[in-house]
Amino acid sequence: MTISxxxxxxxxxxxxxxxxxxxxxxxxxxxxxxxxxxYACGLTVYARGHIGNFRTFVCLDVLRRTLRHVAGxxxxxxxxxxxxxxxxxxxxxAAGVSLRDYTDQFVQAFRDDAQAVGLETVEEYPxxxxxENLRAMAKTVMELETRGHAYRSDGAVYxxxxxxxxxxxxxxxxxxxxxxxxxxxxxxxxxxxxxxFVLWKVTKPDEPSWDFGLGPxxxxxxxxxxxxxxxxxxxLPIDIHAGGIDLVxxxxxxxxxxxxxxxxxxxxxxxxxxxxxLLAQGDKMSKSQGNVLTVRDVxxxxxxxxxxxxxxxxxxxxxxxxxxxxxxxxxxxxxTRLMDCVARLDAVIKASSCPDLDARISQVxxxxxxxxxxxxxxxxxxxxxxxxxxDVNTAIDAGKIGIGNVENLRAVFDYFDQVLGVLSxxxxxxxxxxxxxxxxxxxIAERQDARKSRNFSAADQIRTDLAARGIVLExxxxxxxxxxxS
Numbered sequence: 001m002t003i004s005x006x007x008x009x010x011x012x013x014x015x016x017x018x019x020x021x022x023x024x025x026x027x028x029x030x031x032x033x034x035x036x037x038x039y040a041c042g043l044t045v046y047a048r049g050h051i052g053n054f055r056t057f058v059c060l061d062v063l064r065r066t067l068r069h070v071a072g073x074x075x076x077x078x079x080x081x082x083x084x085x086x087x088x089x090x091x092x093x094a095a096g097v098s099l100r101d102y103t104d105q106f107v108q109a110f111r112d113d114a115q116a117v118g119l120e121t122v123e124e125y126p127x128x129x130x131x132e133n134l135r136a137m138a139k140t141v142m143e144l145e146t147r148g149h150a151y152r153s154d155g156a157v158y159x160x161x162x163x164x165x166x167x168x169x170x171x172x173x174x175x176x177x178x179x180x181x182x183x184x185x186x187x188x189x190x191x192x193x194x195x196x197f198v199l200w201k202v203t204k205p206d207e208p209s210w211d212f213g214l215g216p217x218x219x220x221x222x223x224x225x226x227x228x229x230x231x232x233x234x235x236l237p238i239d240i241h242a243g244g245i246d247l248v249x250x251x252x253x254x255x256x257x258x259x260x261x262x263x264x265x266x267x268x269x270x271x272x273x274x275x276x277x278l279l280a281q282g283d284k285m286s287k288s289q290g291n292v293l294t295v296r297d298v299x300x301x302x303x304x305x306x307x308x309x310x311x312x313x314x315x316x317x318x319x320x321x322x323x324x325x326x327x328x329x330x331x332x333x334x335x336t337r338l339m340d341c342v343a344r345l346d347a348v349i350k351a352s353s354c355p356d357l358d359a360r361i362s363q364v365x366x367x368x369x370x371x372x373x374x375x376x377x378x379x380x381x382x383x384x385x386x387x388x389x390x391d392v393n394t395a396i397d398a399g400k401i402g403i404g405n406v407e408n409l410r411a412v413f414d415y416f417d418q419v420l421g422v423l424s425x426x427x428x429x430x431x432x433x434x435x436x437x438x439x440x441x442x443x444i445a446e447r448q449d450a451r452k453s454r455n456f457s458a459a460d461q462i463r464t465d466l467a468a469r470g471i472v473l474e475x476x477x478x479x480x481x482x483x484x485x486s
Contacts (some may be wrong), residue, residue, distance in 0.1 A: 015071050015373050017240075018318060020248060020271040021170055025375050028270060030239050035074040036067050039229040039268070041243035041251070042079040042125070044221075045106035046087040050292035051312065051323065052277040052285035054117060056244045058309055059274045059317040059376070061119045062419060063242070066372045069418040077122035078232050081107050084129050085187045085221045089207055099208050100129065113295040116305040117312070118425040124232050128224040129208075137219045137227040138212035140262050141199045149261040150199055155215060157200040158183050164257045168194065170271060171249035187221035189250060197254055199223050222254035226267075230259060241268035245275050274317045280324040298328070306426040307332040313378050313420070334386075339426055341389040342413050343483065344396050345406050347476060353404025357395060361408050364388045365415060372419055385416050430483070435469050444473065444480050 015028040030036045040060050043049045049057075057079075067073045082088070083103040092102035107127070126133055141157055144150040149163045161167045162180050173194055183196035198220040203209040209216045219227075229238060236259065243252065252271065259267035276284050285292050298308050310331040315321040364384055371381035392409060395401045401409075417423040443462050450459040463473050472483050 015067070016375050017270055017272060018375050019269075020273050021268075026270070028239075029071075030073055031237065031269065033074075035076055036240060037233040037238045038064070038075065038077045038240040038242060039225070039233060039238060040077065040079045040122075040241075041225055041247055042081050043106070043110055044082040044085060044087055045103040045110070046085075046091040048106055048109045048294050048296070049113060050285055050294050051298065051308065052292070053244070054113065054295060054308075055277040055312045055321055056274040057114065057119055058117060058312040060242050060272075061421070062313050062317075062372075062378060063240075063272065063376055064120060064122070065419045065421065066376060069415075070369050070372050075123070076233065078124040078126065078229065079122050080225060080228055081110070081125065081127045082221065082224060083107070083127050084208060084218055084224075087187075093206065103127075103129075109296075116295055116299065117309045118305070118421040120421075126228045126232060128219065128228070133224070133228050133231065134210050134219065135212050136231040137223050138200070138214050140223060140227045140230065140258060141214055141219075143262040144199065144258065147261060147264075149257075153183075155202040156185070156198055156217065157214060158196045159199055159254070159257060159261070160196055161194065161257065164261050166260070167257050168253065170256055171253045173249070173253070194250075197222060197250065199258070222251055223258055225251070226255045226258040226262075229255075229267075230263070236263055236265040236267055237269045238267070240270045240272055242272040243274070245273040248273060275320045277312075277321045277323050280322060282322070285323075293323075301325075303328050304332060304335070304426070304429055306335050306422050306429055309425060310335055310422055314382060316379055317376055334382075335422055335426055338385070338389060338423065339483070341392055342410070342423065343481065344393070345401075345409055346481070347479075348396065348401050348403060348406050350399065350402040352402035354395070354400055354402060357401065357405050358408055360391065361388075361405075361412050365412050368416060368419075378420075381416075381419070385420075388412070435466065435471050440466070440471055440482055444482065447473070448480065 016025045017028045018025050040057075043053060064075055064077060068075055081103070084099060088099060088103055092099045095102055128134070128137075141150060144159065145152075145157070148160075150157050150159055152158075161178065167173070168175060168178070178194040181196070183198070184193070185198050185201065187198075189195075200214045200217045200223070201220055203216060203218050207218065209218060211217070229241070230236070241252065241255070248271075256267050278284055279291065283289070283291055295305065295308065299305060307328055308331070311323065311327055312321070314331065364387070368381050368384045371377040371384060374380075392401070413423065443466060447459045447462040450456070450462070466473060466482070474481050474483065
């Protein structure tokens with residue numbers, strides 16, 4: 001085994017996170033009460049989220065789990081639904097239904113897909129059109145007006161970026177390129193096209209409209225997240241604001257301007273961004289380009305959600321992930337190898353214990369934790385896991401593992417899975433069987449009887465029939481076990 005830590009070395013609980021704001025790794029801990037207050041930008045629910053979106057959500061789920069289960073912090077996390085913007089209004093109008101009815105289906109689709117890939121449930125899932133959130137947005141806009149950061153024009157309210165000295169600090173904008181006095185009404189615009197942006201929009205006759213003191217209208221996209229973070233996460237600064245790398249500008253830059261302009265306080269201490277998922281040919285997955293794959297698309301092709309989760313977290317979150325069907329098949333092999341190793345522990349019957357193995361388990365646990373605490377080095381942590389898998393398989397083959405080691409091994413694999421979330425997800429998947437368990441066990445008994453009577457053709461036929469129904473039989477010196485096939 002190649003773990004470098006000595007068994008007596010104490011585990012450092014220091015968390016290092018790369019901060020987009022400073023462009024370096026910094027030591028992280030929550031600012032108060034041992035609770036990490038984190039906001040993550042969720043989906044704009046004009047369509048079902050694609051696996052590029054879910055790469056971000058899975059990586060942030062791993063961050064959440066690491067902060068909880070490895071660093072020992074509490075979490076208060078918000079993931080929002082943008083259910084009113086240019087895209088959602090246009091799509092609802094085209095479908096001939098209300099905005100709420102249209103977006104409801106994609107909110108539910110997110111919940112279904114999140115459950116499928118094993119995301120932990122966070123504390124808050126606000127929708128922009130909830131009344132308390134709309135009121136918070138209007139309040140924030142009025143505060144910006146009071147502080148001189150906003151102005152009205154033709155019934156709309158705009159943020160005046162020339163009044164905010166630090167505008168561009170997250171995206172590192174060139175201030176010479178900022179178009180002073182120019183403004184934009186669209187919720188989205190070109191990269192680094194820095195102009196005054198709309199906070200409260202004048203609505204057209206066929207668009208949804210609200211009036212909470214600003215006149216009839218609707219919020220611009222950027223104000224939604226600032227106001228919901230301020231409402232739900234308490235006094236600034238919050239600890240972490242996160243999302244996909246494409247949100248750095250304009251969305252997150254504008255969020256900073258709004259929140260800090262309205263309060264005079266730092267908005268977020270850390271900014272965490274997940275890189276793009278690319279298709280095999282190098283294209284970015286994008287709904288606007290029509291080249292998207294959803295979680296449901298992947299499952300409908302016969303792949304397992306646990307393998308998809310493995311793929312989405314296996315590359316470091318700050319590196320681009322190139323997705324292919326071959327990478328998904330390789331992930332399936334890795335998950336199967338991990339599951340098989342854990343399952344082999346059931347066959348250990350030797351009434352003894354190996355102290356050297358217990359010492360290695362402690363080292364592996366520490367090494368895994370150190371990898372995850374160092375800016376979520378998931379590839380390194382997975383390497384540690386599979387070093388243990390290799391050594392456990394070797395020790396079982398050599399008869400060196402006793403019952404006394406099994407409890408510690410199960411505990412360390414469970415520890416890994418608190419962060420990775422793959423084993424538990426695979427176990428849930430395996431409970432959904434094409435063949436009832438009692439029928440499987442009956443057929444295994446019939447096969448054993450056939451083999452005892454040397455009716456090998458009948459025994460082989462039972463194995464073949466079960467394999468065709470997705471159940472794989474594995475024979476060993478301790479008996480026959482079954483598992484769900486890939």
